[in-house]
Each structure stands twice: as C-alpha cells, then as structure tokens.
Amino acid sequence: MRKHHAIAAVAAVGIAAAGLTACSADGSDDGTVTVNWWTWDERAAAAYAECVPGFEDANPGVKVEISHYAVDDYFTKLTAGFVAGTAPDAFQNSVPLLGAYAEQGQIMPLDELIDESGYDLSVFDVGVESWQYTDGQQYGIPLDWAGAAIYFNQDMVADAGLTPEDITTMTWNPDDGGTFDDVVARLTVDASGVRGDEPGFDPENVETYGINSIASGDFNGQTTWNPFVSTLGWRLGGEDAAWPTEIPYDDPEFAQTLDYLRGLADRGLTPGFGEFTVSSAEMIGSGSVAMVQGGTWDSSSITQIPDVPVGIAPTVEGPEGRMMISNSNANNVFVGTQHVDETWDWVTWMGTVECQTTAGAGAVFLPSIAEALQSTVETQAAEGLDLSTFIQALEGGELYPAPPTANGQEIVDTITPLFEAYFSGERDEEVFAEMTTLTQDILAP
Amino acid sequence: MSLSTAGAAPKRPPATGPKRPPRRPAANSPAHRGDGWLAWILIAPAMIGFLVFAVYPTLRGVYLSFTEFRVLTPPTWIGLENFREMFADSVFWSSLGVTVYFVVIAVSLTMIVSIATAAVLHRITESTVIRGLIILPFLISTVVAATVWSWMLDTQLGIVNVVVQAFGGDGVQFLTSREWAIPSVAFIHVWKNMGYTAIIIFAGLQTIPPQVYEAGRIDGAGESKMFFRLTLPLLRPILALVLVLNVIGAFQMFDIVSVTTKGGPANASNVLQMYIYSKAFGQFDFGYASAMSLSLFAILIIITFLQMRLLRANESETD
Incomplete structure (x- = not known):
C-alpha cells in the first residue's frame, strides 16, 4: 500500500514537471x-x-x-x-x-x-x-x-469680468507676479463671495482658488514651477543641455521664483501643499479651482467635462518670453x-x-x-x-528638452522629499543649496 | 499510519542495565523497511519550497549585501562598502526612526485594543457571528483596505474630514502632513490587524481554566481585579507570542505606506521597507538594498530574542 502511494507521489511530481516544460515551449513556427x-x-x-x-x-x-x-x-x-x-x-x-x-x-x-x-x-x-x-x-x-499648459474655466473667467485673452496672454515676473498675479487674485473667491483682489478677502476660507497648487516634489517641476523659472533663463541642466553635473537649484532666481509660488498658497490664492489630492480635471470640474496648470496630456480629458467649458492657454510669459521643459x-x-x-x-x-x-x-x-x-x-x-x-x-521655440541625466531615479528619490519639505514649510530657502550639493554627488560621483 | 507507534517497538533495556550494543532499528525491524525514502518524498514538497523560496533567497541576499549589484550586470564584491555607506546615510537613519515610531504606535495600540476586544468577546458574548465579525478586516486585502482608507481620510473628499468639519474642526491632512502621516498609517494597520491578534488572544483566554475565576470570585475579586491579577499573568505566553509577531510585522510595514503615502511627505512616512524598496526596484541598487535588509533582519533577531527572554515566553503559570 505504501509502495502505491510512493509511486503515485513520484507520478504526480513527474506530471507536474511535464506540465512546466509544456508551458515554456514555444508555439508553432510558420515563418512570421x-x-x-x-x-x-x-x-x-x-x-x-x-x-x-x-x-x-x-x-x-x-x-x-x-x-x-x-x-x-x-x-x-x-x-x-x-x-x-x-x-x-x-x-x-x-x-x-x-x-x-x-x-x-x-x-x-x-x-x-x-x-x-x-x-x-x-x-x-x-x-x-x-x-x-x-x-x-x-x-x-x-x-x-509633453509640456505644461494652463486650463481655465471659461464661465468663471467671464464671471470675474475677464476675457480669454487675459488668460492666454498672462505675463509674470518674480517681483510682483505680473498680470498672472492679478488674474489669479481676481479668480479667487472666498466663502462670502469676496474676490482675492477685493478688500475683506478671507484667505482662510476660500471657496474657489484662482489656480491649483503650483507646488510638487517633482525634481524638474514640469507642470509646476518650471514654466515660471524657465522664463528667467534658468535651465534644469544649467549650462549643459545634456548630462549635467549638477542641477542649479541654488540659483538666486530659482529661490526667488519658488518663494513667490509658495507665497501664493499663504495668500489663499492656491490650495496649500498636499491639500488637494484629486486630479486636475476633478479640481476644475468640481469648481474648487478656476484654472489649472497641468500637463499637455490632460488636454483631451480636461476639456470633456460635462457642463464645464474649459479653455486652453499657454504658460505665462516671463521676462525672457515663454519657456518650459518638455519631456x-x-x-x-x-x-x-x-x-x-x-x-x-x-x-x-x-x-x-x-x-x-x-x-x-x-x-x-x-x-x-x-x-x-x-x-x-x-x-x-x-x-x-x-x-x-x-x-x-x-x-x-518655447520649450527646451529635458536633459538626460545619470542616475535619474536616484535624483528623483533624493530631491522629491526636499521639495516636499520646502513646500510644506518645514524647510526654507537654505534647502536649495543642499539640493544642488546632493545632485552634484549623484550626477558626477 | 504505523509510523507513530514505530518508536515503541524495540524493547527498552532498564536504564541501569549494561551498555547495549548500537541498535539499527530501521534496518532490523520489518516495520521500518523502506520508510526513509518515503519520508523524504513526503517532506520534499515543503522542503523544496523552503529551500527555494526561503533559504536560497536569504543566503543570496546576504551575499548581495557585500556586492555592488545593479541587476542587469553581474554583482561585484565590494566587502563592507554598503554598510559603510549605510552608516553615513541620513535617510537610512531617519527611515529607521520613522519605522520605530510606527512600531511603537502600531504595536501598543494593537495590543491594547486586541486585549480589550478579546476580553470583551470572552466575558460578554457567546455569539460566533460577533466573534467572526472581529476578524473581518484581517480578511480584506491590505491594498484594498489601504486604498479605501486613503479615500476616507482624504482632505477634500474623505468622509472622516466631513465628520471632523461637522464638529467644527478644520480639515486634517491625515496622509499628506508630517504630523499625521505615521499615526494615520498606524491606525489603518491597527484596524486591519487587530482582529487577528484579538482572535489569538481570545483562543488563549479559552485555555484558562474557569476554576481559576471561580476561585477568584470566591475570594471576592471583581472583574477588573481578576483581569489584571489572573487573566493577564496567565495569558503571558500568548501575549508574548502575539507581541513578537506584531513587532516583526510592524517592522516590515510596507504595503499600506506604499498605497497611501509612498513615504511622503518629505520622507515623513518613509519606513525602512519603503526605502529598501525604492533603492532596489526604483534605483536598481540591489546591493545596498540587500545590506539594509540584512540590517533589518539583524535588528529583528535581536529584538525578538530580547522579547522572548524578557517575557519568559516559554514558561506558563498554568503548567
């Protein structure tokens, strides 16, 4: 009896092995x-x-x-x-x-x-x-x-007394924010209906933000800070178009731009970092923001929201014209x-x-x-x-190609937490010098 | 079958008797003939699985931790370089800190909630339905549970924040702020695992003879006094087991973090396993990731050993 069991066991193993072999065999070969x-x-x-x-x-x-x-x-x-x-x-x-x-x-x-x-x-x-x-x-x-674009709720723009041209021709600079700043403030409405550029605006109780959060951990800021800082001549690879040895986050203009963008949240004009977790189409569709700076890849979906007419505008025009990174x-x-x-x-x-x-x-x-x-x-x-x-x-010529880098994923993993720390207010400007030092270690070890 | 009685077959000589000659029962006894290879065949499936899926990967992991290995090219031996790098890596230490913080919150909450639940189940209800309900969260896939909780804890859309705001609070960024990320993840972990732990403790409670409680009652002890003076001491071996399992499980936290926070914001919930994962599968730095895994392994061995010793887990008062 035991012998029978043993034989059965051996047979079972044999069948299993045969099955495995069959699985790995290739199909028929008809020349294609x-x-x-x-x-x-x-x-x-x-x-x-x-x-x-x-x-x-x-x-x-x-x-x-x-x-x-x-x-x-x-x-x-x-x-x-x-x-x-x-x-x-x-x-x-x-x-x-x-x-x-x-x-x-x-x-x-x-x-x-x-x-x-x-x-x-x-x-x-x-x-x-x-x-x-x-x-x-x-x-x-x-x-x-792929690059960045600004999508705007056409009804909200009209309600604010603005025209689509006001959105498609927004200017920006890091000192006073240009017309971009005026438009975002104008489009922001608090819980009692007061606009962001009117007296009595309550930044703590905002119903509709002018634009989505221009903050992310993304190391190249493709859809957040990049279309802003790039208009000042800043480039991700610095002087190098490819294989840079550092990323110049420590550039004073970079710090100035990021400080301006982080300040938008403090002024109640954009949501705080990490406050909104939904997609840009959901943000604009629910009316919680009037504009979204998002990826070009959003264009075919964000414009299909029922009952919310969405227009497409280019990114802001800065001191050196429009410029953004493209992947x-x-x-x-x-x-x-x-x-x-x-x-x-x-x-x-x-x-x-x-x-x-x-x-x-x-x-x-x-x-x-x-x-x-x-x-x-x-x-x-x-x-x-x-x-x-x-x-x-x-x-x-309003875009520059993303420079290829060595150890790309390590850059992403290292820089992301530091940007998050900056935008959440844990760290300040001094973080940028640290980031550049880190990129030097990773890019040119 | 006859295997279990086989040991009793040869006559045992008296302990004080003369030295007996070396015996070879397997060869002599007809009951044993041919058993050896059958035993190996029966053990083989488990054995092969253990060797292939546990022993070999562990040994290879140990080897890889002394190499520079980027998967696509063969590993090169670099000795202790990975460990040197690890000691200088501030992210590793912060991850370890985050992990310990998580373990402390998760394990202490799990233990308290589980013991309370098990005691309530034991003393109050006889219903198997209610007892069964307790373990339901454990039966749900962790990824599903974490996804659902991340929706419920969402700052904008989450039901939890709707409730918080209904009571006049401000929206809480449960999973996107430094203060809340780890407590929130720990809470999901506790919710998920509490039932399982409670059921084990509950089983332990059932092994305590009712006479002990009768005696307690005769001596005039109340429920709470009996709980602290009788139940807890008698449960100690079970609690030790559950504690050890929970600590190991909590140190290995990965899935909930991966689904809800991905280690963010700003590494606030970057537990060690998450960091190991991103080093290995994100950056292909398998050598360094193996070194960190080996360290985690060593940490767990030491902690488990200490727990077993301190809690005298292998002794019981009821014996």
Missing part, C-alpha cells in the same frame, strides 16, 4: 516574425495600434504585438524582462531611465541602423538630443513630447532582440509623419513631428478643441 512593443499608456497603445495594419501590409511576414502595463509596474516588469531575456523588442521609455539602461548595455545604440537605413532624424522637431547617451550615440527615436518619450530597442531588422522597421515606421498623424489624431499624445502635430490640431479643431498653443510652443 512577431515584433513586441510595449508602452505604459493604454491610450497610446490603442492609438499606435492604428499604425499596425499599414505596417503589416508593407512588411509581409512581420506581425506587431502591442502590450501596455500600468506605469507603476512598467519599469519593474521591463527590468525583469532584461534579466530574463524576455524584454520586448522595442519599447517606449522615459528620459530619466536612458542613463541606467544605456550604461548597463540593455538598449541598443542605433547609429549604425540609422546610417544603414538612411533614416532621417531631422523629421523630428523635438526630442532627438534627449536620447543621446554620453558616448554620443543615438539610443532613442522620439515618439511624443520626450522615445522608442528604445532591446539588445536581446532576435529580430533587429524587423524591430527597426517598426520603430522607424512609428517615427514617420504618416503614423504620427494617424496615431496622434485623437490628441492622446503630442507628436514630436510638427507636421503631424499640425494635423492633430486641425483634427481636434474640427471637433471644437483648440490646441493651437501646443503648435506655437513647439514651433516658436
């Missing part, structure tokens, strides 16, 4: 090559899926498989894929991770492929420089770019890909005016090719959405 491509944005996945039929028609025998994973898991999954050799052939990547992936030889330098195929990078109007590693080689082919996501190719040529074909197909125009039509992202962006703007204009400020930003 599948190119796997990953993104973290499900809307981008759907948009780029529209480029696939054209690509597959033009490249018989090649299939494209698009997958998307939530951004919180995306990079962990990617890393696991690098280790196991199962990473996708090509994938969307974010600038701060270029350094880590290129340094460890996980993504392919593309110069040779570019030369061989005669692919012309000049088709892009933004983002190419952000994807050059310290070895001078190109590691990424730009996909989309350019790009396609990277995994070194472990078995199908370099097919993958390269797909990557360059995505980087064409045609694909960018098709995929970008829904404005879920802003194409890095001005011609395709123009087409996005026209498509959206036909549906009543005016995105022309984004064309103006791209073509008018």
